[in-house]
Amino acid sequence: MKLIIICIIQLILVPALSPFFVGIVRKVKARLQNRRGASVFQPYSDIWKLLHKDEVISEDASWIFRYTPYILFSITIIVGASIPLFVTTFTNYFTSDFLVVVYLLALGTFFLALAGLDVGNAFGGFGSSREMTVSALTEAGLVFSILVLALTAHTTNLFSIASHIESLTLHSHAQYVSICLAFIGFIIALLAETGRFPFDNPSTHLELTMIHEAMILEYSGKRLALIEWASANKLLIFISLGSNLFLPWGIANSIDSADIIFSLVLFLLKVTCFCVAIAALESSIAKVRYFRIPDLLLTSFILSVIAIILVI
Amino acid sequence: MIDILVKISFFFMLSSFIIGAVGSLVFMRNNWLANLCGNLFAFAGSAFGIITSAVILITGSVISCSLPTSFTLFTLSLHIDSLSAFFLFIISLISLLCSIYGIGYITHFFNKYNIGTLGFFYNIFIAGMVLVVTANNGLFFLIVWEIMSLASYFLVIYEHKDKENIKAGTLYFVMTHIGTAFIIFAFLLLYKTTGSFDFTIIKDNISGISPFMKNSIFVLTIIGFGTKAGIIPLHTWLPGAHPAAPSHVSALMSGVMIKTGIYMFIRIFLDILPDAPLWWGYTILIIGSISSLLGILYALIEHDIKRLLAYSSIENIGIILLGLGSALVFFSLNMKSFAIMGLIAALYHTLNHSIFKALLFMGAGSVISGTHTRNIEEYGGLIKTMPQTAFLFLIGSMAVSALPPFNGFFSEWLTFQSLFHGIKSFSFFTQLIFIIAAGSLIFTGGLAAACFVKAFGITFLARPRSEAAKHAKESSFTLRIGMASLAVLTLFFGLFAGPVSSMLSRISKSLCVFQDSESAISTQFHAVKLQDDFAIVSMPGILISLVLFITGIVIIIYLLTRNQKIRKGITWDCGTSLTPRMEITDTGFSRSLITIFGGLLKPSRQSDIEYHDANQRYFQKLNIATLGTRHDIYNTYLYKPLQGLVTIIADYVKTIQSGNINGYILYIFIAMMSLLLLFVI
Amino acid sequence: MFLASSQFLYFMEIMIFVSVIFMHMCKKNTSAVFLYMFQSSMLTLLLIIISIKEASLPFAMVTVFTFIIKVIIAPVFFLNLVKRHKFKFAVSTYLNMPMTLLTLTVLLTITHYKFLKPLVSLAPSKENLLLLSFATILASIFLIINRRGALSQMVGILSLENGIVSFASLAGLEENPGLQIGITFNLLVWVIIATVFVSMIYRKFGTLNVTTMKDLKE
Amino acid sequence: MVIIFLISAPLLAAILSLFVRRNSLLLEVFTITAAAIELVTGLVIAYSVHHKGSYSFTSYFSVDALGIILVMIIAVIGFVASWYSISYVREEAKEDIIGFSRVKQYYIFLNLFLFAMLSAVVTTSPIIMWVSIEGTTLSTAFLVSFYNKPEAIDAAWKYLIINSVGLLLGFFGTLLFFSPTIGVSDHHGMIHWQTILSNASTFNPFVAKTAFIFVLIGYGTKMGLVPMHTWLPDAHSNAPVPISSLLSGVLLSVAFYAILHFKVIVDSSVGTEFSQTLLIVFGSASVLIASFFILIQKDYKRLFAYSSIEHMGIMALGFGFGGIGAFAAILHMIYHSLAKPILFFSAGNIFLKYHSKEIANVRGTLSVLPITSITLLIGFLTITGVPPFGIFITKLYLLTAGIKEHPVVTAIVLFSFALVFAGFLRHVVSMIFGRNGESIPKGELNTGTILPSIVLVSILIILGFYLPSSIKLLIETAVSNY
Missing domain, CATH: 1.10.287 (Helix Hairpins)
Structure with missing residues (x-):
């Protein structure tokens, strides 16, 4: 019984909470810009509103355009359920290998980019091009930064990594340093993957700067809602990965109720902190030029490589 | 009993090919007869091939037979062990489906080219490949190897009215011949050491070989078979030759023929030559890294859909070599269980690449027969006119981009895992090489996705960019049958990763060097698990969850919003009228990646571009534009x-x-x- | 028996060799032909002496046959050729006179150098003779190399043949007389064909200088 | 007895042709009949050689295993070349390139040429062999200059002079080989190969070596070994096509046969190493140098001529390496003799259509001459050693024989093979494919110009897959003899 409840929590935690954390980021950013900002629950209302609106679909759109939102959203739910959120004993053997997670997310990106191309407007195309460019370069940093942990923990299963890292007493300074380096690499990859500053501006509609928004320009109604929701999910997935893999302390190692509740609370706290940090980061740095992006992403990759060399 | 059955089936296979070859020459005057004769007998032969290989793979028996000829040292000796049978299986499987596809595809050559000769060389080509992987005598091997090359050369220049094809064919034939010269020299050195051309005898007598000799043979083999496999920088013939052939032959060449090089790599490095030194593995890893990364980058640049696929083959050969290289390194370090894992990764990717690359080439062939051009820039919107081809091509694209739940993902995952083990375990230098390999594999994966988004998106999505694309028709039934079967196979081999891996593990263990060692991976029906719980993946799990969640979400959303109206409108056009010229082009799509990797790709630059509407522009002249279509550094240097x-x-x-x-x-x-x-x- | 003495043989051989030297130096085609005639007659003398020594009739017949062909028919052919086409002057040599002579000296030295000595084991008593006729062979080849005129080259080949025959006769490497007559007959056919070619060359190219025929190269 | 028919047939045909007036059909009948008689008698002799090991008739004629192989080569290629000659010469006569007197001249010399080659092979006397080989030069000199163009005369002059110099050196060498017989046999009797061989032990090693060098240089000139090959491309490219095919395919092998005779003697005197080293030196030089010439060739008949040099080099190398190499060399000789005429016949057909020997002027033969193009392609594949044609396996044997003792030479030769292939492919492809600019009437000239090639192609394919045991036995006997 308890297990089933935990399962369900694990399954719906990400989609349920993700709009909230997007709201937090927006709120903090508004505050930092001396605005009052909308309520932190505003994203829920947005999704609800969009879900009930009528839709316009381009006559050029094919089934790819129609089904991409569903695929994207489903993938974020699957991935959300396959990563450690608040408990590590949850041994999801099916999809919780970190390469599976990375490639499942890539599957979403793949379809999103195709959807951007599908309707044949000028924006969608370059949006897809940029998205694929960035994601092709990001993957390396992402995989290698997690690989540092995987090699430390001798497993590539995300749950096992979390529990290992949590129970790990670090022996050498090299390991500290390497995990720190990997963390920096991961943060860079996170910002790139979730379309944040300095890579992308999630609230722009200016063709010079937009990547993600350009691809979904043609969407409206329920499909737009799903895509927005999916990208919120993605943000939460990455934040949870960051907080539970690199800073897993406090995550529940058993299905003891008290542990789990404590862990859940701690998880919310960690994620909130993360969101605040991201908002702060976004407010304090400028978006880089598109052709500067590779430098940054390569930095993330190199940092992880150094970390790997240190960790062995 | 089984022996005899297998031999009979093998004999039937060969005779089908020969009857097919001769028959299509005989019926040369009648297009349809020649077509049917060539393809149906190839089909029958392939079916026998599948039976032969399946029996051997399942029973694990080893079949060998030998016929003396009137020439000394040269016996028609065949030896089919599990490794040969595996490659025989790949060849038969792909050629079976290519033959089905061919029946329909060839019709557009009617009255333009001679169908009989196509059937002739097609059958000879397949027979050559089959014999290459089963030959057990060096001279016999060389003969069938050359026959395979010869037949494929004629298939490359089949459309001989196109000058480019002739040029590509010439380059191919010269390169392959030079490659063969290296192979001959390697075999001669083996002969010098052991006094025989018979692989079995060579294997028995080779133990006393001097390191210098061994290393020489290694280098010669790498160059010789690497030319066929298309490793960079010996690949220059490949992007020209594969596209030049008729599409179902391209599928065979890219999907299967280049694998014969891989087969001989495995055969020589892990079976014939004893005790591979460490640097062999390093070399192969480095070659694999370079080939995979550069291969996919070149593919990104291409506008010609078949050349793009050909470059992608180079990339995949690179990935296979990463698996093989790690296997060799582990083998040299006496970590045989991991070596088996690397070998499984290589073999699995060999199988997978054959399937999805054949699928993609066939898809490209359908598109070409619909639009009569190979230039991606002239496609667009084909998903509406050729929906089924589009769907099947999409599956191929996803598989080649290593996206779950298709087969490409699993083999790439396994390759990654063996590379990770390399990073984990050894000295600094080894570790560095493995990091380079893993890094290039990751970049390759990302770039492959970008490349195939481009290939699929520009070809099938948006509005048609040319008249030809506008009036394209869905390809004929046999074409779709061929492709659909391959698409099902991509999913099949993705889904049943567990059983297939255990089969591959058995194949690997059938090699002498791995006879008494355990594989580092253990397989169940639903999951593949690595030693020490290092990693677990369940391909059925991924598929089921994807299917469940997607259908679930679709249903839920449908239930929630069934009362809503969906209005059709035109794409947002910013107030102007939108034309296909405004869509992103193929060049535009890959432009940013090309610029980023400009240092590696050395794209050609054009200065002083003058626009026809210069007076309306703010910058009337653009000084330097990156064209990014030419990358002949191999030629130049x-x-x-x-x-x-x-x-x-x-x-x-x-x-x-x-x-x-x-x-x-x-x-x-x-x-x-x-x-x-x-x-x- | 002065005639049969080896001194006399040596004299003949020297004459044969000297005629090759003069062939190198001569300026006129006719003089080359006369030199060949002279050389052939010296060779015939040599053969006569040997046949007397051997006292064999068939051999004498061979000698007669040789005399007819080499001293009479071939020169007559050549002289007719020269007269018909009026190419009196021979085409010059590649090397100038001193260099030619120097090379000939070198060749002569080489033949007398130690490493060829074992060759005379064929007839140890005639060491100098053999070496000298070997030198004749080399000098004749050098003649073909050195001269640009087609006719001179022909003469060179014939002189080479004379050198070989003299060597063989001196060393006793003789064959069936019938065969020898055949060989000489062969030579006659050769001379006929070659003269036809020389006149063809003269008609087509307007000169006997073979260096003008340079179209056949890569 | 039958051997008399063999060698008198061509001689008789030549003599009879002398008296023919204005009836070219009669000339053709004489020639083809003589060729047929040669073929039949050759087969009869082959049968007896196969059964008895050798065939001899009086003390003047003797045919051993290698001899009968050469006789058959001469007979088969002679027959096919005569056959091809008929249609080729007819075509040329039709176009008024040649008149009747030329046609007559052609057939007379063709038959004399065959006669000379046959007698060189069947004789027991080294001197008769020398005279016959000199006879081949004399009989073909006018065939080389057949078209009376300046370059043809140039070529014929070079052919005559260089070969005469070479053969005279060979003659000198031959005479030196008689030294062991001094005082042994009857001084004025005819000296046979057997006489010399049985006395080889008394051969002064120094003289033996010198003699062999002269023989090798001499007959090597005729055989076309580098650097004595210089006349060969000129002569072979200027002669009429059937003659070129005989020169390239047969005559060179006959000259090699002569060298082999001497090789046996010198080997039994000073050991095999000496002659093998020489053959390896000349063989590898021929293969290497010819490969470069093939690469940059502009004239297709010269291309085939250089290819002959390469193949002569291969045969020399085969005997140089010894062992299986010798087997390969003889087998190679057969294959080469069969393949080279295919190339020359195709070249002839192309020349009749395009009237140019330049590769650059020949384009798109596949549409103009479809069957000739296919035979050309097959000929090319055969001659460059692409399976399933036999030369591939003989080349491999050669390399196999070489790898143990001479790995460096083997590597060089292997490299040259690749070079030859690349060069050949480039030229042949540019001739066969592409579009011909000017309008050249399509279609083959007549069946007589393609049937001979097709016959040869079929023989080659059969021999490539299946080597009859009788031929194999003959070759093995020959190997053990030489």
């Missing part, structure tokens, strides 16, 4: 200098024939005098 050297020598040699008779007699005089001085003392 490797082949041209070599060719130049030969030409210079030839020019010197030419002066011998000066036309002066006095000089000629002087040669005789000098030759005579120097011989007298040198030899008679």
Whole structure:
């Protein structure tokens, strides 16, 4: 019984909470810009509103355009359920290998980019091009930064990594340093993957700067809602990965109720902190030029490589 | 009992190919008869091939037979062990489906080219490949190897009215011949060491081989078979030759023929030569990294859909070599269980690549037969006119981009895992090599996705960019049958990763060197698990969750919003009228990646572009534009200098024939005098 | 028996060699032909002496046959050729006179150098003779190399043949007389064909200088 | 007895042709009949050689295993070349390139040429062999200059002079080989190969070596070994096509046969190493140098001529390496003799259509001459050693024989093979494919110009897959003899 409840929590935690954390980021950013900002629950209302609106679909759109939102959203739910959120004993053997997670997310990106191309407007195309460019370069940093942990923990299963890292007493300074380096690499990859500053501006509609928004320009109604929701999910997935893999302390190692509740609370706290940090980061740095992006992403990759060399 | 059955089936296979070959020549005058004869017998032969290989794979038996010929040292000896049977299986499987596809595809050559010769060379080509992977005698091997090359050469130049094809064919034939020269030399060195061309005898007598000899054979083999496999920088023939052939043959060449090189790599490095030194593995890993990364980058640049696929083959050969290289390194370090894992990764990717690359080439063939062009820039919107081709091509694209739940993902995952083990375990230098390999594999994966988004998106999505694309029709039934079967296979081999891996593990263990060692991966039906719980993946799990969640979400959303109206509108056009010219082009799509990797790709630059509407522009002239279509650094830095050297020598040699008779007699005089001085003392 | 003495043979051989030297130096085609005639007659003398020594009739017949072909028919052919086409002057040599002579000296030295000595084991008593006729062979080849005129080259080949025959006769490497007559007959056919070619060359190219024929090269 | 028919047939045909007036059909009948008689008698002799090991008739004629192989080569290629000659010469006569007197001249010399080659092979006397080989030069000199163009005369002159110099050196060498017989046999009797061989032990090693060098240089000139090959491309490219095919395919092998005879003697005197080293030196030089020439060739008949040099080099190398190499060399000789005429016949057909020997002027033969193009392609594949044609396996044997003792030479030769292939492919492809600029009437000239090639192609394919045991036995006997 308890297990089933935990399962369900694990399954719906990400989609349920993700709009909230997007709201937090927006709120903090508004505050930092001396605005009052909308309520932190505003994203829920947005999704609800969009879900009930009528839709316009381009006559050029094919089934790819129609089904991409569903695929994207489903993938974020699957991935959300396959990563450690608040408990590590949850041994999801099916999809919780970190390469599976990375490639499942890539599957979403793949379809999103195709959807951007599908309707044949000028924006969608370059949006897809940029998205694929960035994601092709990001993957390396992402995989290698997690690989540092995987090699430390001798497993590539995300749950096992979390529990290992949590129970790990670090022996050498090299390991500290390497995990720190990997963390920096991961943060860079996170910002790139979730379309944040300095890579992308999630609230722009200016063709010079937009990547993600350009691809979904043609969407409206329920499909737009799903895509927005999916990208919120993605943000939460990455934040949870960051907080539970690199800073897993406090995550529940058993299905003891008290542990789990404590862990859940701690998880919310960690994620909130993360969101605040991201908002702060976004407010304090400028978006880089598109052709500067590779430098940054390569930095993330190199940092992880150094970390790997240190960790062995 | 089984022995005899297998032999009979093998014999039937060969005779089907021969009947097919001869038959299509006989029926040369009648297009349909020649077509049916060529393809149906190829189909039958392939079916027998599948039966043969399946029986051997399942029973694990080893079949060998030998017929003496009228030539000494040269026996028609065949030896089919599990490894051969595996490659035989791949060849038969792909050629089976290619033959189905061919029946429909060939119709558009009717009355333009001779169908009979196509059928002839097609059958000979398949028979050649089949014999290459089963031959057990060096001379026999070389003969069938050359027959395979010869047949494929004629298939490459089949559309001989196109000058480019002839050029590509010539380059291919010359390269493959030079490659064969290296192979011959390697075999000669083996002969020198053991006194035989028979692989079995060589294997038995090779233990005393000197390291110098062993390393020489390694280098020669890498160059010789690497030319066929298309490793960079020996790949230059590949992007020209594969596209030039008819599409179902391209599918065979890219999907299967280049794998014969891989087969011989495995055969020689892990089976015939004993005790591979560490640097062999390093070399292969480095070659694999370079080939995979550069291969996919070149693919990104291409506008020609079949050339793009050909470059992607180079990339995939690179990935296979990463698996094989790690296997060799582990083998040298005596970590045999991991070596088996690497080998499984390589074999699995070999199988997978054959399937999805054949699928993609067939898809490309359908598109080409619909639009009569290979230029991606002239496609667009084909998903509406050719929906089924589009769907099948999409599956292929996803598989080649290693996206779950298709088969490409699993083999790439396994390759990653063996590379991770390499990073985990050894000395600094080994670790560094493995990091390079893993890094290049990751970049390759991302770039492959970008490349195939481009290939699929520009081809099938948006609005048609040309008249031809607008009026394209869905390809005929047999074409779709061929593709659909392959698409099902991509999913099948993705889904049943567990059983297939255990089969591959058995194949690997059938090699002498791995006979008494355990594989590092354990398989169940639903999951593949690595030693020490390092990693677990369940391909059925991924598929089921994807299917469940997607259908679930679709249903839920449908239930929630069934009352809503969906209005069709035109794409947002910013107030102007949107034309296909405004869509992103193929060049535009990959432009940013090309710019980023400009240092590696060395794209050509064009200066002083003048626009036809210059007076309306703010910048009336653009000084430098990156075209990114040419990347002949291999020509410039490797082949041209070599060719130049030969030409210079030839020019010197030419002066011998000066036309002066006095000089000629002087040669005789000098030759005579120097011989007298040198030899008679 | 002065005639049969080896001194006399040596004298003949020297004459044969000297005629080759003069062939190198001569300026006129006719003189080359006369030199060949002279050389052939010296060779015939040599053969006569040997046949007397051997006292064999068939051999004498061979000698007669040789005399007819080499001293009479071939020169007559050549002289007719020269007269018909009026190419009186021979085409010059590649090397100038001193260099030619120097090379000939070198060749002569080489033949007398130690390493060829074992060759005379064929007939140890005639060491100098053999070496000298070997030198004749080399000098004749050098003649073909050195001269640009088609006719001179022909003469060179014939002189080479004379050198070989003299060597063989001196060394006793003789064959069936019938065969020898055949060989000589062969030579006659050769001379006929070659003269036809020489006149063809003269008609097509307007000169006997073979260096003008340079179209056949790579 | 039958051997008399063999060698008198061509001689008789030549003599009869002398008296023919204005009836070219009669000339053709004489020639083809003589060729047929040669073929039949050759087969009869082959049968007896196969059964008895050798065939001899009086003390003047003797045919051993290698001899009968050469006789058959001469007979088969002679027959096919005569056959091809008929249609080729007819075509040329039709176009008024040649008149009747030339046609007559052609057939007379063709038959004399065959006669000379046959007698060189069947004789027991080294001197008769020498005279016959000199006879081949004399009989073909006018065939080389057949078209009376300046370059043809140039070529014929070079052919005559260089070969004469070479053969005279060979003659000198031959005479030196008689030295062991001094005082042994009857001084004025005819000296046979057997006489010399049985006395080889008394051969002064120094003289033996010198003699062999002269023989090798001499007959090597005729055989076309580098650097004595210089006349060969000129002569072979200027002669009429059937003659070129005989020169390239047969005559060179006959010259090699002569060298082999001497090789046996010198080997039994000073050991095999000496002659093998020489053959390796000349063989590898021929293969290497010819490969460069093939690469940059502009004239297709010269291309085939250089290819002959390469193949002569291969045969020399085969005997140089010894062992299986010798087997390969003889087998190679057969294959080469069969393949080279295919190339020359195709070249002839192309020449009749395009009237140019320049590769650059020949384009798109596949549409103009479809069957000739296919035979050309097959000929090319055969001659460059692409399976399933036999030369591939003989080349491999050669390399196999070489790898143990001479790995460097083997590597060089292997490299040259690749070079030859690349060069050949480039030229042949540019001739066969592409578009011909000017309008050249399509279609083959007549069946007589393609049937001979097709016959040869079929023989080659059969021999490539299946080597009859009788031929194999003959080759093995020959190997053990030489």
